[in-house]
Amino acid sequence: MSATDLRSTAAWTALQNHYAHARDWRMRDLFDVDTQRFHAFSEEAAGIFLDYSKNAVTRETMDLLCALARERGVEAQRAAMFAGDRINNTEQRAVLHTALRVPRGEKLMLDGQDINAEVHAVLDRLGHCAERVRSGDWTGYTGQAITDVVNIGIGGSYLGPKMVCEALRGIAHPRIAMHFVSNVDGHDLDALLARVKPETTLFIVASKTFTTQETMMNAQSARAWFLKTGEEADLARHFVAVSTNTQAVTDFGIDPANMFGFWDWVGGRYSVWSAIGLPVAIAVGHDGFREFLAGAHGMDQHFCSAPLERNLPAILALVGIWNRNFLGSTSISVAPYHQDLASFPGYLEQLDMESNGKRVDRDGAPLSVATSPVIWGDTGTNGQHAYFQMLHQGTDPVPVDFIAALRPSHALAGHQEALLANCFAQSEALMRGRTQDEVAAELQAQGLAADRIAALAPHRTFPGNRPSNTLLLQSLTPASLGALIALYEHKVFVQGVIWGINSFDQWGVELGKVLARAIQNELMTAPDVDAHDASTNGLIARAREALQAQPSGES
Numbered sequence: 247m248s249a250t251d252l253r254s255t256a257a258w259t260a261l262q263n264h265y266a267h268a269r270d271w272r273m274r275d276l277f278d279v280d281t282q283r284f285h286a287f288s289e290e291a292a293g294i295f296l297d298y299s300k301n302a303v304t305r306e307t308m309d310l311l312c313a314l315a316r317e318r319g320v321e322a323q324r325a326a327m328f329a330g331d332r333i334n335n336t337e338q339r340a341v342l343h344t345a346l347r348v349p350r351g352e353k354l355m356l357d358g359q360d361i362n363a364e365v366h367a368v369l370d371r372l373g374h375c376a377e378r379v380r381s382g383d384w385t386g387y388t389g390q391a392i393t394d395v396v397n398i399g400i401g402g403s404y405l406g407p408k409m410v411c412e413a414l415r416g417i418a419h420p421r422i423a424m425h426f427v428s429n430v431d432g433h434d435l436d437a438l439l440a441r442v443k444p445e446t447t448l449f450i451v452a453s454k455t456f457t458t459q460e461t462m463m464n465a466q467s468a469r470a471w472f473l474k475t476g477e478e479a480d481l482a483r484h485f486v487a488v489s490t491n492t493q494a495v496t497d498f499g500i501d502p503a504n505m506f507g508f509w510d511w512v513g514g515r516y517s518v519w520s521a522i523g524l525p526v527a528i529a530v531g532h533d534g535f536r537e538f539l540a541g542a543h544g545m546d547q548h549f550c551s552a553p554l555e556r557n558l559p560a561i562l563a564l565v566g567i568w569n570r571n572f573l574g575s576t577s578i579s580v581a582p583y584h585q586d587l588a589s590f591p592g593y594l595e596q597l598d599m600e601s602n603g604k605r606v607d608r609d610g611a612p613l614s615v616a617t618s619p620v621i622w623g624d625t626g627t628n629g630q631h632a633y634f635q636m637l638h639q640g641t642d643p644v645p646v647d648f649i650a651a652l653r654p655s656h657a658l659a660g661h662q663e664a665l666l667a668n669c670f671a672q673s674e675a676l677m678r679g680r681t682q683d684e685v686a687a688e689l690q691a692q693g694l695a696a697d698r699i700a701a702l703a704p705h706r707t708f709p710g711n712r713p714s715n716t717l718l719l720q721s722l723t724p725a726s727l728g729a730l731i732a733l734y735e736h737k738v739f740v741q742g743v744i745w746g747i748n749s750f751d752q753w754g755v756e757l758g759k760v761l762a763r764a765i766q767n768e769l770m771t772a773p774d775v776d777a778h779d780a781s782t783n784g785l786i787a788r789a790r791e792a793l794q795a796q797p798s799g800e801s
């Protein structure tokens with residue numbers, strides 16, 4: 247990908263000209279004039295149905311956006327990623343999380359190694375471990391089966407496995423409770439340790455680098471807690487590691503036999519498909535984990551083979567570019583209408599914003615257009631009774647991704663109809679809105695006086711014309727969840743290529759880490775701190791005072 251400024255491309259200019267009249271479109275009119283709009287602007291692949299008709303786009307808009315994707319080299323970059331080219335240029339790494347979900351036997355050589363064989367060797371070990379824990383064959387030091395699995399990890403070593411375990415809780419092993427500790431805040435681990443027993447708990451220390459401060463500190467504290475009752479020799483039954491760093495795992499005291507590796511070509515936020523998925527494999531079994539991988543692979547195949555015009559990840563990306571760069575929306579609200587996807591918006595926050603939250607292009611030149619929107623959200627029905635007011639009537643139009651599974655996995659009568667009705671009603675209301683005339687007519691029919699109608703109508707008017715996508719799964723299964731995540735991964739990839747950025751590094755998290763190390767030192771040892779700005783010095787002094795005043799044993 248060259249560093250050509252996006253704004254100087256022919257396709258961008260064409261889109262700008264197009265937007266000059268598209269800015270006046272009303273979606274409700276687009277629906278009125280085209281009875282086929284729903285069919286024309288929806289696609290289905292890998293078990294996921296995407297309705298993007300409630301966006302302010304026409305066929306011409308989509309064609310121009312596809313032309314932009316082609317001019318920016320999306321198809322060539324896609325081929326380069328899948329082939330193992332080092333497209334993560336600042337770290338000189340390949341980007342091959344897609345290789346983690348390729349079926350056994352499909353050879354892919356990277357640096358002289360058949361990575362398919364390596365991937366499946368780890369997957370087999372992972373599956374074996376998961377099945378032993380599930381069957382009760384893997385026992386703690388008193389010979390009892392494991393009842394609690396605690397994943398200690400943060401960022402990609404936390405958000406993925408936690409979100410997936412929650413999403414698939416309906417088919418999780420009934421004896422084994424899954425827990426996730428990520429925060430360096432001791433309240434996180436402390437509260438959990440009060441609820442589990444050392445003799446029946448298995449800790450998974452999950453860290454790609456095995457150097458992340460939060461994870462290492464939690465792992466050390468968990469180890470110390472365990473050793474209050476267990477022996478050093480028992481550690482092997484209670485601590486396993488997932489990492490790319492064998493040396494650091496060994497130094498920590500975990501037997502390499504209990505370590506599950508992965509590779510530097512798997513980014514943290516793309517790692518749930520690797521051994522980082524061990525909690526998932528324990529929760530839903532080896533077969534369930536394989537179905538999860540297969541679902542993602544199905545989306546990969548679609549992404550690689552479908553023309554951009556019919557390609558789900560490309561469509562989601564292009565509509566996102568339209569909303570972000572032409573309509574000027576600064577955030578996307580993700581609204582799962584499925585309680586088990588409650589952590590999906592949080593997962594997407596890292597996937598999207600850590601990947602595309604960049605201000606320079608691949609070659610270091612400042613970007614001339616806006617990149618990653620803010621990703622946020624909560625389960626849809628809960629959001630409706632909280633912040634949806636702003637989505638409907640606030641000053642900033644916020645596009646929404648509605649996500650629902652058509653078939654529930656519970657048998658409670660009426661709930662699913664109510665849930666889906668809410669989901670569809672919200673996107674309808676956002677798109678159509680309610681004009682002042684419609685409001686006035688309604689209030690008149692209720693017999694309100696003219697002055698009352700005039701006073702109330704502006705408050706009860708909805709501007710409408712607010713974009714949304716609706717993604718439907720038949721039901722939430724390992725396969726459909728795998729496809730859904732892969733869809734968003736590739737959406738982020740396509741947008742990164744169009745913006746001309748490297749979506750696979752995350753240098754932006756480094757500065758805070760470095761400064762925190764210095765401040766931690768100062769909090770513990772330094773007398774008077776004046777190395778920082780007055781605000782930071784003042785905060786450190788206040789904290790030192792409080793910590794020193796705390797009776798020993800309380801910290």
Ligand SMILES: O=P(O)(O)OC[C@H]1O[C@H](O)[C@H](O)[C@@H](O)[C@@H]1O
Pocket residue numbers: 400401402403452453454455456457458461514515600752755
């Ligand atoms: O898995 P680890 O090496 O412990 O990294 C955990 C997380 O921390 C980092 O700071 C990055 O921002 C994340 O991308 C990563 O997922």
